[in-house]
Amino acid sequence: MIIDCHGHYTTAPKALKDFRERQVAALADAKAPPLVPNLKVSDDEIRETIESNQLRIQRSRGVDMTIFSPQAGGMAHHVGNETTSINWTRACNDMIHRVCTLYPDSFVGVCQLPQSPGASPAGCAAELQRCVEELGFVGCNLNPDPSGGHWTAAPLTDRSWYPFYEAMVELDVPAMVHVSAVTNPNFHATGSHYLNADTTVFMQLLQADLFADFPDLRLVIPHGGGAVPFHWGRFRGLADMLGRPAPQDGLMRNVFFDTCVYHQPGIDLLFDVIDVDSILFGSEMVGAVRGVDPQTGHHFDDTRRYVDALDLAPDDRAKVFEGNARRVYPRLGSTAG
Amino acid sequence: MIIDCHGHYTTAPKALKDFRERQVAALADAKAPPLVPNLKVSDDEIRETIESNQLRIQRSRGVDMTIFSPQAGGMAHHVGNETTSINWTRACNDMIHRVCTLYPDSFVGVCQLPQSPGASPAGCAAELQRCVEELGFVGCNLNPDPSGGHWTAAPLTDRSWYPFYEAMVELDVPAMVHVSAVTNPNFHATGSHYLNADTTVFMQLLQADLFADFPDLRLVIPHGGGAVPFHWGRFRGLADMLGRPAPQDGLMRNVFFDTCVYHQPGIDLLFDVIDVDSILFGSEMVGAVRGVDPQTGHHFDDTRRYVDALDLAPDDRAKVFEGNARRVYPRLGSTAG
Numbered sequence: 001m002i003i004d005c006h007g008h009y010t011t012a013p014k015a016l017k018d019f020r021e022r023q024v025a026a027l028a029d030a031k032a033p034p035l036v037p038n039l040k041v042s043d044d045e046i047r048e049t050i051e052s053n054q055l056r057i058q059r060s061r062g063v064d065m066t067i068f069s070p071q072a073g074g075m076a077h078h079v080g081n082e083t084t085s086i087n088w089t090r091a092c093n094d095m096i097h098r099v100c101t102l103y104p105d106s107f108v109g110v111c112q113l114p115q116s117p118g119a120s121p122a123g124c125a126a127e128l129q130r131c132v133e134e135l136g137f138v139g140c141n142l143n144p145d146p147s148g149g150h151w152t153a154a155p156l157t158d159r160s161w162y163p164f165y166e167a168m169v170e171l172d173v174p175a176m177v178h179v180s181a182v183t184n185p186n187f188h189a190t191g192s193h194y195l196n197a198d199t200t201v202f203m204q205l206l207q208a209d210l211f212a213d214f215p216d217l218r219l220v221i222p223h224g225g226g227a228v229p230f231h232w233g234r235f236r237g238l239a240d241m242l243g244r245p246a247p248q249d250g251l252m253r254n255v256f257f258d259t260c261v262y263h264q265p266g267i268d269l270l271f272d273v274i275d276v277d278s279i280l281f282g283s284e285m286v287g288a289v290r291g292v293d294p295q296t297g298h299h300f301d302d303t304r305r306y307v308d309a310l311d312l313a314p315d316d317r318a319k320v321f322e323g324n325a326r327r328v329y330p331r332l333g334s335t336a337g
Numbered sequence: 338m339i340i341d342c343h344g345h346y347t348t349a350p351k352a353l354k355d356f357r358e359r360q361v362a363a364l365a366d367a368k369a370p371p372l373v374p375n376l377k378v379s380d381d382e383i384r385e386t387i388e389s390n391q392l393r394i395q396r397s398r399g400v401d402m403t404i405f406s407p408q409a410g411g412m413a414h415h416v417g418n419e420t421t422s423i424n425w426t427r428a429c430n431d432m433i434h435r436v437c438t439l440y441p442d443s444f445v446g447v448c449q450l451p452q453s454p455g456a457s458p459a460g461c462a463a464e465l466q467r468c469v470e471e472l473g474f475v476g477c478n479l480n481p482d483p484s485g486g487h488w489t490a491a492p493l494t495d496r497s498w499y500p501f502y503e504a505m506v507e508l509d510v511p512a513m514v515h516v517s518a519v520t521n522p523n524f525h526a527t528g529s530h531y532l533n534a535d536t537t538v539f540m541q542l543l544q545a546d547l548f549a550d551f552p553d554l555r556l557v558i559p560h561g562g563g564a565v566p567f568h569w570g571r572f573r574g575l576a577d578m579l580g581r582p583a584p585q586d587g588l589m590r591n592v593f594f595d596t597c598v599y600h601q602p603g604i605d606l607l608f609d610v611i612d613v614d615s616i617l618f619g620s621e622m623v624g625a626v627r628g629v630d631p632q633t634g635h636h637f638d639d640t641r642r643y644v645d646a647l648d649l650a651p652d653d654r655a656k657v658f659e660g661n662a663r664r665v666y667p668r669l670g671s672t673a674g
Binding site for chain 2 (some may be wrong): 155195
């Protein structure tokens with residue numbers, strides 16, 4: 001069985017986008033009450049968006065199941081206030097739940113969180129609990145920069161995040177660390193901000209003792225860990241200079257990288273330097289890079305081809321494609337497979 | 338001959354640090370006049386800092402010459418105002434000039450720029466001209482984020498930078514894109530901010546037509562190009578999605594990556610995906626990572642070993658170790674070698 005740990009509902013029905021537009025428009029009117037989601041979307045509409053996109057591609061690539069969450073760029077936690085974020089987040093997560101209910105063998109939910117600049121992360125625990133306990137979700141996406149590219153929040157190792165980590169551990173769900181849209185013109189969301197966030201958070205974790213405080217906390221850093229594997233020697237050397245444990249020992253039992261690296265040499269390097277126990281298969285399809293690589297004739301984001309080309313031992317292949325995901329997302333065990 | 342394109346004076350005499358401390362202290366007193374550099378440092382003091390550090394290591398690694406600039410983390414353009422930055426920059430550049438005068442065969446100067454948050458980049462042209470025409474420097478270090486990790490400046494492709502690029506082209510010198518210290522607690526300077534800046538600027542360049550406007554402008558992106566080579570497929574795919582030229586065609590005649598990647602698999606990947614004409618040998622020694630890799634028994638930043646292990650064809654080896662540097666820094670031709 002092959003589980004893709006990283007898929008977003010980038011093709012959600014137009015009604016969701018329309019709701020968001022009305023919600024944002026209402027923000028301009030100080031007297032308007034917050035817009036509560038009340039979307040009218042038929043099952044057929046959802047089937048159309050999924051069957052012509054994610055499910056079609058999933059099947060064509062021989063992938064069995066996707067751990068599925070709202071569009072990352074759409075989370076846009078910087079828009080409005082905490083109430084805005086709560087309403088938008090519920091709308092997005094409920095749409096994921098609709099997909100997972102229609103296709104329980106092919107999609108399992110991971111939730112967006114109602115983060116907001118300046119709001120306490122503790123406020124996200126209720127939505128996490130709702131999604132896990134009521135909707136059967138298996139994890140969440142945690143944004144280390146709710147400001148949208150201005151990096152005004154505290155590092156993920158700051159104690160202000162701890163109440164939320166307590167909720168994660170209590171529910172036994174991991175977080176994928178994933179930023180969203182940017183308003184800072186220095187950054188391109190998928191071209192630099194996503195990769196920068198991955199690298200930034202890894203270094204925050206390397207500097208602190210978060211996993212001594214939360215030995216069961218699990219974080220997936222997507223996009224192959226940003227710049228980290230390419231600079232693995234740098235991070236090993238910095239850990240040494242800072243008097244920190246080597247990253248392999250201090251972090252890689254709690255931190256996992258996915259395989260969203262869109263060419264063979266990158267995947268080769270990833271598996272060369274990172275232990276196979278810390279790598280989860282992922283593609284972020286349909287996502288940031290949708291075209292066909294003229295050098296291979298295949299889609300850039302068809303990451304299964306790169307992993308297959310590694311010629312892994314059967315046990316290692318099973319870990320990357322399934323076993324590691326079930327270990328990191330243990331709630332998969334009872335909801336899918 | 339082997340030229341290291343990336344070295345900083347991280348071991349500068351104490352008098353320089355003392356001046357900086359006095360300068361920063363004076364900022365607290367609104368009535369104090371700006372402190373103008375007037376450093377008393379003997380040639381012997383400079384010899385001591387260089388011969389026991391950079392020159393010793395350079396020789397032990399069989400490197401002939403280093404393109405040498407002030408400590409990157411010390412530039413700290415976010416401190417004080419433009420006048421602060423001008424005085425500090427002159428002090429740092431003059432110290433580099435002292436080193437290059439004492440060791441003309443081993444060190445060639447690259448200057449810090451008097452950038453300051455909110456100040457026009459055009460104001461840096463005078464110091465660049467002084468360093469190139471009076472001090473014999475061959476390039477500069479350009480900080481894309483003078484705010485120190487808050488990313489408040491315009492992207493490097495914004496027209497506000499153009500007057501400075503005009504000065505660079507007129508003087509026929511390149512810039513290494515290099516950030517400095519951070520005050521944003523999300524970032525670790527050498528662990529994430531440096532790599533993020535490299536990735537960020539590459540994506541800025543991919544989105545714009547800077548090199549159509551300045552076909553002779555040359556930018557060195559250090560640290561192996563940040564996350565870019567590891568995600569080369571992603572950048573090729575994003576260029577395709579954005580309707581931009583493939584990066585190899587659109588950028589890599591003007592953009593160069595150094596070899597400051599501190600392990601063999603990273604260097605292998607760099608040379609696998611980036612054309613040899615776009616790679617300059619560099620080590621950033623004595624710099625961010627000073628320890629010995631327990632896996633190899635050699636210093637992490639002894640990047641010559643990794644390049645030697647590639648077993649390049651003689652012509653390619655000559656390009657990476659010398660020819661490309663002379664092409665990117667043409668003023669090397671008349672001042673060294």
